[in-house]
Amino acid sequence: MSTRMLAALVMTFIATAAMAHSTLKSTVPPSDSVLSASPPEVVINFNEPARLVSVIVARAGAPERKLQFTPVAESTTFNVAAPALENGRNEIKWRALSKDGHPISGTIVIVVKPAAATPKSP
Numbered sequence: 001m002s003t004r005m006l007a008a009l010v011m012t013f014i015a016t017a018a019m020a021h022s023t024l025k026s027t028v029p030p031s032d033s034v035l036s037a038s039p040p041e042v043v044i045n046f047n048e049p050a051r052l053v054s055v056i057v058a059r060a061g062a063p064e065r066k067l068q069f070t071p072v073a074e075s076t077t078f079n080v081a082a083p084a085l086e087n088g089r090n091e092i093k094w095r096a097l098s099k100d101g102h103p104i105s106g107t108i109v110i111v112v113k114p115a116a117a118t119p120k121s122p
């Protein structure tokens with residue numbers, strides 16, 4: 001193999017790697033969590049810097065609500081402070097711009113289920 005061919009192959013490999021989407025690495029709490037109360041914050045982690053565009057919470061029978069997040073800049077970690085999730089199933093829908101400029105999105109499902117109240121004695 002000539003040096004030129006090898007260089008071309010390496011360049012192709014680099015270009016392919018650079019074009020991959022950023023992906024969601026993890027969230028805290030993770031999706032499908034069942035919690036006894038709304039979490040103090042939701043943390044969204046990406047595998048490489050991305051730009052979070054919007055975060056909304058959707059519940060059946062309720063209007064969608066926008067959540068504030070930080071930072072409003074490229075980052076691998078975003079914090080959604082005080083999401084104030086209500087009892088029941090909450091779908092936290094996030095949209096972001098991948099490092100390669102492609103839109104990416106996902107949903108974190110968090111169920112808030114308060115512990116059953118202790119029956120009161122008469």
Ligand SMILES: [Cu+2]
Pocket residue numbers: 019020021022098100101102
């Ligand atoms: Cu992409």
